[in-house]
Amino acid sequence: MTGKEKSDPPGRIKIMASFSGLMQEKDFSSITTAQIAKNAGVTEGLIYKYFKDKKDLLYQVLDAHFQEFHEKIKIRITQATSSIAKLDLIILASLEEYLENRLLSKIILLEVRNSRAFFNSGAYKMVTIYARTILKIIQEGIASGEIAADTNPYLLRKVIIGAIEHACLGEVIFGKPLDIEKTAAGISDIIFNGVKA
Amino acid sequence: MTGKEKSDPPGRIKIMASFSGLMQEKDFSSITTAQIAKNAGVTEGLIYKYFKDKKDLLYQVLDAHFQEFHEKIKIRITQATSSIAKLDLIILASLEEYLENRLLSKIILLEVRNSRAFFNSGAYKMVTIYARTILKIIQEGIASGEIAADTNPYLLRKVIIGAIEHACLGEVIFGKPLDIEKTAAGISDIIFNGVKA
Amino acid sequence: MTGKEKSDPPGRIKIMASFSGLMQEKDFSSITTAQIAKNAGVTEGLIYKYFKDKKDLLYQVLDAHFQEFHEKIKIRITQATSSIAKLDLIILASLEEYLENRLLSKIILLEVRNSRAFFNSGAYKMVTIYARTILKIIQEGIASGEIAADTNPYLLRKVIIGAIEHACLGEVIFGKPLDIEKTAAGISDIIFNGVKA
Amino acid sequence: MTGKEKSDPPGRIKIMASFSGLMQEKDFSSITTAQIAKNAGVTEGLIYKYFKDKKDLLYQVLDAHFQEFHEKIKIRITQATSSIAKLDLIILASLEEYLENRLLSKIILLEVRNSRAFFNSGAYKMVTIYARTILKIIQEGIASGEIAADTNPYLLRKVIIGAIEHACLGEVIFGKPLDIEKTAAGISDIIFNGVKA
DNA sequence: CATGAATGAGGCTTCATTCAT
DNA sequence: GATGAATGAAGCCTCATTCAT
Numbered sequence: 001m002t003g004k005e006k007s008d009p010p011g012r013i014k015i016m017a018s019f020s021g022l023m024q025e026k027d028f029s030s031i032t033t034a035q036i037a038k039n040a041g042v043t044e045g046l047i048y049k050y051f052k053d054k055k056d057l058l059y060q061v062l063d064a065h066f067q068e069f070h071e072k073i074k075i076r077i078t079q080a081t082s083s084i085a086k087l088d089l090i091i092l093a094s095l096e097e098y099l100e101n102r103l104l105s106k107i108i109l110l111e112v113r114n115s116r117a118f119f120n121s122g123a124y125k126m127v128t129i130y131a132r133t134i135l136k137i138i139q140e141g142i143a144s145g146e147i148a149a150d151t152n153p154y155l156l157r158k159v160i161i162g163a164i165e166h167a168c169l170g171e172v173i174f175g176k177p178l179d180i181e182k183t184a185a186g187i188s189d190i191i192f193n194g195v196k197a
Numbered sequence: 198m199t200g201k202e203k204s205d206p207p208g209r210i211k212i213m214a215s216f217s218g219l220m221q222e223k224d225f226s227s228i229t230t231a232q233i234a235k236n237a238g239v240t241e242g243l244i245y246k247y248f249k250d251k252k253d254l255l256y257q258v259l260d261a262h263f264q265e266f267h268e269k270i271k272i273r274i275t276q277a278t279s280s281i282a283k284l285d286l287i288i289l290a291s292l293e294e295y296l297e298n299r300l301l302s303k304i305i306l307l308e309v310r311n312s313r314a315f316f317n318s319g320a321y322k323m324v325t326i327y328a329r330t331i332l333k334i335i336q337e338g339i340a341s342g343e344i345a346a347d348t349n350p351y352l353l354r355k356v357i358i359g360a361i362e363h364a365c366l367g368e369v370i371f372g373k374p375l376d377i378e379k380t381a382a383g384i385s386d387i388i389f390n391g392v393k394a
Numbered sequence: 395m396t397g398k399e400k401s402d403p404p405g406r407i408k409i410m411a412s413f414s415g416l417m418q419e420k421d422f423s424s425i426t427t428a429q430i431a432k433n434a435g436v437t438e439g440l441i442y443k444y445f446k447d448k449k450d451l452l453y454q455v456l457d458a459h460f461q462e463f464h465e466k467i468k469i470r471i472t473q474a475t476s477s478i479a480k481l482d483l484i485i486l487a488s489l490e491e492y493l494e495n496r497l498l499s500k501i502i503l504l505e506v507r508n509s510r511a512f513f514n515s516g517a518y519k520m521v522t523i524y525a526r527t528i529l530k531i532i533q534e535g536i537a538s539g540e541i542a543a544d545t546n547p548y549l550l551r552k553v554i555i556g557a558i559e560h561a562c563l564g565e566v567i568f569g570k571p572l573d574i575e576k577t578a579a580g581i582s583d584i585i586f587n588g589v590k591a
Numbered sequence: 592m593t594g595k596e597k598s599d600p601p602g603r604i605k606i607m608a609s610f611s612g613l614m615q616e617k618d619f620s621s622i623t624t625a626q627i628a629k630n631a632g633v634t635e636g637l638i639y640k641y642f643k644d645k646k647d648l649l650y651q652v653l654d655a656h657f658q659e660f661h662e663k664i665k666i667r668i669t670q671a672t673s674s675i676a677k678l679d680l681i682i683l684a685s686l687e688e689y690l691e692n693r694l695l696s697k698i699i700l701l702e703v704r705n706s707r708a709f710f711n712s713g714a715y716k717m718v719t720i721y722a723r724t725i726l727k728i729i730q731e732g733i734a735s736g737e738i739a740a741d742t743n744p745y746l747l748r749k750v751i752i753g754a755i756e757h758a759c760l761g762e763v764i765f766g767k768p769l770d771i772e773k774t775a776a777g778i779s780d781i782i783f784n785g786v787k788a
Numbered sequence: 789c790a791t792g793a794a795t796g797a798g799g800c801t802t803c804a805t806t807c808a809t
Numbered sequence: 810g811a812t813g814a815a816t817g818a819a820g821c822c823t824c825a826t827t828c829a830t
Contacts, residue, residue: 009789029226033825043791048826084393148394155364155383156392162363163356186352194391195353196281197345206814230800240816245801403793423620427821437795442822478787542788549777550786553754560753561746580746588785589747590675591739600810624804634812639805 012050014040016061028058059122065104066126069097074133083141084192090134091164092184098168099178134160156191163187209247211237213258220300225255256318262301263323266294271330280338281389287331288361289381295365296377302369331357353388360384406444408434410455417497422452453515459498460520463491468527477535478586484528485558486578492562493574499566528554550585557581603641605631607652614694619649650712656695657717660688665724674732675783681725682755683775689759690771696763725751747782754778 018040022031033054037044051057073093080086097104134157141147147156167183170176215237219228230251234241248254270290277283295302331354338344344353364380367373412434416425427448431438445451467487474480492499528551535541541550561577564570609631613622624645628635642648664684671677689696725748732738738747758774761767 011790032823034823044825045792045827046790049790054825145394147392151387151392152383155380156387158363159356159360159384159387162359162361164359165363166355166359167352183352186349187356190348190353190356190391191387192391192393194387194389195344195348196389197342208815229798231798241800242802242817243815246815251800405794426819428819438821439796439823440794443792443794448821539788541786545781545786546777549758549774550781552757553750553778553781556753556755556757557750558753559757560749577746580743581750584742584747584750584782584785586785586787588781588783589738589742590783591736602810623802625802635804636806636813637811640811645804 009050011040011042011046014042015047015050015057016064018042019057019061020065023061062104063122063126065101066130069101069104070126070130070133072097073130077133077137083137083144083146084188086137087134087141087160088184088188090137091160091187092181094164095168095178095180095184098164099171099180131157131161159191160187163191206247208237208239208243211239212244212247212254213261215239216254216258217262217300220258252318259301260319260323262298263327266298266301267323267327267330269294270327274330274334280334280341280343281385283334284331284338284357285381285385287334288357288384289378291361292365292375292377292381295361296368296375302365328354328358356388357384360388403444405434405436405440408436409441409444409451410458412436413451413455414459414497417455449515456498457516457520459495460524463495463498464520464524464527466491467524471527471531477531477538477540478582480531481528481535481554482578482582484531485554485581486575488558489562489572489574489578492558493565493572496566499562525551525555553585554581557585600641602631602633602637605633606638606641606648607655609633610648610652611656611694614652646712650714653695653714654717656692657714657721660692660695661717661721661724663688664721668724668728674728674735674737675779677728678725678732678751678783679775679779681728682751682778683772685755686759686769686771686775689755690762690769693763696759722748722752750782751778754782 015036019031019036022035022039033044033047036057037047047054047057051060073090076089076093077086080089135153138147138151138153138156142149142151142153164187167178167187171178212233216228216233219232219236230241230244233254234244244251244254248257270287273286273290274283277286332350335344335348335350335353339346339348339350361384364375364384368375409430413425413430416429416433427438427441430451431441441448441451445454467484470483470487471480474483529547532541532545532547532550536543536545536547558581561572561581565572606627610622610627613626613630624635624638627648628638638645638648642651664681667680667684668677671680726744729738729742729744729747733740733742733744755778758769758778762769
């Protein structure tokens with residue numbers, strides 16, 4: 001329905017797949033166009049038929065992945081009724097996705113922050129939308145009285161996203177296994193109930 | 198008192214200063230040895246008299262900054278008595294330092310995660326010590342009954358560090374100003390008291 | 395007929411030619427990639443599209459020259475019938491080739507010995523084949539009774555090759571002219587008849 | 592008696608010794624002044640107090656070694672009476688020295704040929720003297736009727752030196768052990784008696 | 789739709805060498 | 810007699826990118 005997958009030429013698809021694969025193992029700046037092409041069974045030149053740039057390729061791939069990610073989250077949220085339940089779901093779903101989809105998490109956690117250009121990219125909009133979704137739920141929670149009225153919604157969002165991202169770091173960087181459900185529940189518990197005895 | 202700065206040759210000092218300065222504006226991989234040298238008023242070759250590598254330069258500079266950072270935090274912590282007060286202080290001090298010392302925060306928040314090599318570097322040990330300090334305080338808090346007994350200390354640490362780091366991101370990347378004290382208080386409030394109404 | 399020159403891209407050919415030319419005047423380590431490229435009318439980068447290394451370039455060029463060299467020798471040998479006549483031919487042909495083909499002789503006489511890496515290169519195999527050819531002829535000579543039965547074939551080979559190589563040194567290094575036929579005949583006479591009165 | 596060893600300053604001696612040692616393992620161009628200095632327990636600058644050049648250092652070291660080498664040979668020769676016996680001795684002694692004194696052989700067999708500059712160096716004179724010694728003995732042999740009258744003495748010398756050097760190559764490059772006496776006897780036999788049946 | 793030859797800018801690093809102290 | 814800080818030139822190599830076919 002996005003109108004993209006329809007008639008994409010084989011070369012384009014191969015390139016994106018190749019790049020996605022490489023991003024699983026290495027970081028952006030250490031992946032060369034030569035590798036991308038070779039890995040895709042395509043010539044280097046072809047990359048520039050479909051992508052303005054190496055960066056453009058990154059953004060387009062990221063875009064595709066993120067779209068999928070956000071779609072999934074939106075669907076799951078509808079299953080929850082209370083705001084807190086929704087946020088719980090987001091925390092859980094985000095952890096799941098981050099860990100399952102290494103490409104996405106690596107880009108969001110590691111790569112993308114390095115490049116100011118990213119923040120002007122289309123891909124960044126998706127991140128923004130994700131963040132806005134969270135913000136809205138928080139605000140609804142405050143409005144509905146579920147969340148304390150004096151809570152700064154922006155700050156809460158930061159704590160939530162920060163917790164999610166940091167919780168994934170060890171896994172993403174060192175490959176340490178992580179019990180997703182326990183972690184999600186724990187984060188949620190800390191943030192909603194506080195840790196004070 | 199660290200016994201390091203004493204007899205360091207001028208060139209070495211200039212190089213480190215130059216690099217520190219450049220890191221304020223650009224990210225590691227887009228800083229060239231040529232720039233470092235020019236900016237230091239030194240020849241490129243001299244860099245390799247004092248540093249094995251461009252990376253080695255990064256680590257040594259980071260090391261110096263982090264040492265200072267951790268030193269300050271340790272001193273301030275002693276002023277607090279309760280564990281929660283100590284954690285409050287750490288949150289505040291970390292925010293302050295991160296924002297004041299752009300070099301440090303950029304390296305920790307952005308650069309360093311990209312390089313697996315970093316985790317074998319001496320500089321990483323410092324980060325570990327910082328993390329351990331936080332963990333200890335949490336454990337003391339649990340032992341003393343200040344913090345809920347069923348709290349997972351590792352997870353709490355993740356939430357705290359994640360919150361701190363994420364709270365700084367906007368400032369670090371976009372230069373958005375941040376009210377440090379309010380932010381610190383807010384994070385603390387969320388984490389210790391919870392946001393549930 | 396070797397099936398190599400057919401579809402070699404122009405750049406590759408130019409680079410090899412340029413390098414061959416430069417080797418005529420200078421020694422390997424004092425030839426720079428910049429010179430090679432300039433002399434070839436090509437950019438430096440292109441070298442690394444076709445050759446892994448500067449060394450790789452050397453080996454591939456050497457390989458091509460040596461192949462030709464050995465081919466010629468083999469053909470000429472068939473014209474001789476006795477073993478001694480064959481060795482005479484080899485001595486003559488080797489001298490001729492060495493002096494005509496400065497590149498080859500310089501590499502074999504001077505450069506190549508410096509680099510242990512050479513002995514693992516494909517080019518070294520060719521040298522081995524050349525040496526083996528000589529050894530076989532000697533052994534045939536011994537078997538057929540032309541050469542004294544108590545001759546150590548390996549040592550004789552050493553003396554032959556040593557004589558050839560040393561005889562060329564003056565020419566190769568100082569450009570002293572050399573009467574090839576007389577020299578060949580002289581070497582042959584010394585080795586086969588001995589110099590004892 | 593050469594007037595050198597007398598009051599050589601310690602630094603000079605250390606540098607030469609260090610360099611000699613390094614030449615045992617590596618080749619000239621891959622030994623750096625930094626290594627020489629470090630290995631000598633001296634600063635790089637000091638090298639240039641005593642030697643014009645890195646090359647100059649090479650030549651002076653070579654000179655010392657060669658002088659010793661030639662001295663030994665001269666003494667041994669006097670023990671022989673006939674010219675052929677003398678040449679036999681030279682072949683044997685040369686093989687011995689080459690193999691025992693890796694530095695010397697490596698320089699003569701491998702390094703030195705690469706550099707035209709060498710042939711203007713003082714060290715080259717020594718090689719010349721060595722060569723001239725051999726030539727003289729050959730000429731005496733011809734005059735005395737020991738060696739065939741129609742022998743070209745220059746060519747014979749080439750064959751002799753070529754045989755010696757080539758015989759050592761395998762040992763020097765690959766470390767293949769060599770039975771010196773047998774080899775010397777074999778070379779002598781081939782050259783003086785010929786190999787024709 | 790795709791190839792593949794070629795570019796060019798610049799990156800990091802090495803090293804012999806000098807000179808003030 | 811020796812140090813050690815600093816230089817500068819150049820070397821090899823990498824890589825994103827373009828363009829004619």
